[in-house]
Amino acid sequence: MEQVIANGLYLGAQYALIALGLTLIFALMNVLNFAHGQMYVLGGFITYTVYGQLGLPFVVALLASGITLAVIGALMEKFLFRTVIRRSHREESTMLLAAATAFFFDAVILLLFGEKQRGVPKIVKGVFNDVGIIMPYDRIVVGALAIVFIAAFVLYMQYSRVGRAMRALAQDRVAAQLMGVRVDRYSMIGFAMGAMLAGIVGGLLVTITGVNSGIGGPISIKAFLMVMIGGAGVVGGAIAGGFILGMMESVGLTVLREYGDVTYLVIFAALMVFLSVRPNGLMGKPWG
């Protein structure tokens, strides 16, 4: 059982970090970023290239992933989403745009990095094996880093000037604008941060699970699942959703293994029942 809990906590930490960027963008702009998984993949491939191929330190690779995705996110917001939000009277337009960017990224990543699964050398070797728990040290490091990033993000959003402005935007866009918050600027920063988080988690996890050009879509779906559990647009909800999903997966795969692949069937069924009771998820409303 100790192993099952440890697996669940580790999965939860990485899932929570994946969901954070998605929920941030949704909170600020009401945009469901279908390309979130593809951004994760791109971050993974950048770390693969910088760390795995060029042999530069892992930290440099992680920075490269984060910065590149932040720039891409900022450009996407400025030239794509801002324009569509301004001109379109229908909310679906941003969803279509997000889906189109997801397909675009899929194709570009396949062209640039090929069809193969890629991996990098382990950042820490060895396996922890005590008190009934087996956990490779690199997972422990990545899990700890994920928790540090989550904590840093929450603190930044809570106490920094930029964070306050973005929270104001998430609460009430018009009121924030009337109070002097520069909506365009902070929307762009928020989108860039969301994309950067996707890039960083992609870079972190390439050391554990590798990366390939086809996993963007499934990653996005899992991230949506976590956001729905926690409540769309709520940072605490995304974190809770990540840990809940991680734990459900770990427990389900152990307890239900004799019945075949029913774990996700059970998770989806539970989610349907849960959403019918709490349609806004656990935390239910934009943060404030």
Added chain:
Amino acid sequence: MINRRSTLKSMALGAVSTLAIAAVGISYAQAENKELKIGFVGVTSGPAAAWGTSNVRSMQTRAAWINETGGVKIGNDTYNINIVTFDDQKDPKRAIAGMEKMAQEGVHYVVGPNVDDGAAAVRPVAEANGIIYFPYAFPKALYQKPASNAVLGMIANYQSGPAIYKYLKENKGVKKIAFVAANESDPLSQRDSGVEAAKALGLEVVAQNDTYQNDTRDFTPVLTPIVALKPDLLVLSGVAPANAPLLIRAARELGYEGLISTETAQDAKVLEEGAGEYANGFISVGGASTPEIASDAMKEFVARYTKMFGEYNDESNTKVYALEYIIETLKANPAAINDVAEFKKTMDTFTAPNPFLKGDAKLSYVGTTSFGQKRQLSVPMVVNEYKDGAFQTLFVGSVD
């Protein structure tokens, strides 16, 4: 009067004329050869892109090689090979659309699809439009009568699995075996036939219901209960090349010390990057590129593929064969170029030298034992063991 302007004008006209004459010359030279269209319908995007991409790139590499060396002579005509491709995105509906496109383009020979449901879905279209197709899918119904247009492009797991388990039982003392498969039709059917084969050999099956979503990234929770059962052999049924290193790494990190095998083709570079030394000893089924058996032609194919696409894919060791079989069979019976009935007749007696293997190996159609008719390419059943970044041949088998 000759001035600078008129000189420049004359030079420009001269250059254009020269280019035009050269272009006409080139197109005339190309026009000497007829065009033979060979189709590909398979998955080249999404999570399973590696399967189809290695297929289509093998075909494109071989076709470019043939075209560069003057084309292929079939009967009295010489043909350049034109590969017509369609990405079915692993969706049976799109596979049908792809096969219809091939029919519209007058293509009679198609490589693919890569998965069971796609291969089953295109059958009516292929049979109605006189198309022979070469799936990389294992359901026997595709190759048994009354079906007659599908030709299995590789060794099926129900052919290689028993051979591998028998070898490991006799040579490595395997007694307990566990299976894990993705929750998709191909891996599940491969798992079921693997379980059947293992039981027939008298092995104790300690796990056979464990499955995972194909998009799983972390396999530790999946493998934790299986490793606790301490099997001697862990079979990764129908595992995708992207998932194999992750499964191997997770199993080893959980302390699993037994053998790990699969019946699908894998890529050494992917294993090296994803699992490193944990992958040492991993057993899979390959084709013709291990140094012990690869001919000079195979080595040149690998070099050309690498030059064309930047990196070779070991899955192509098997996938190099389909186009070669099509061309060689057409050479044996030129009437088959537009008549698949002639092709089918030729399959029963066809034989030609295998250019990709050392020695006097032959290309021929097999499958009589498994399907009751010759509806399978005879490719070498090379069982490989991964060791430090490369595959080593464990043993070579064959199918009749």
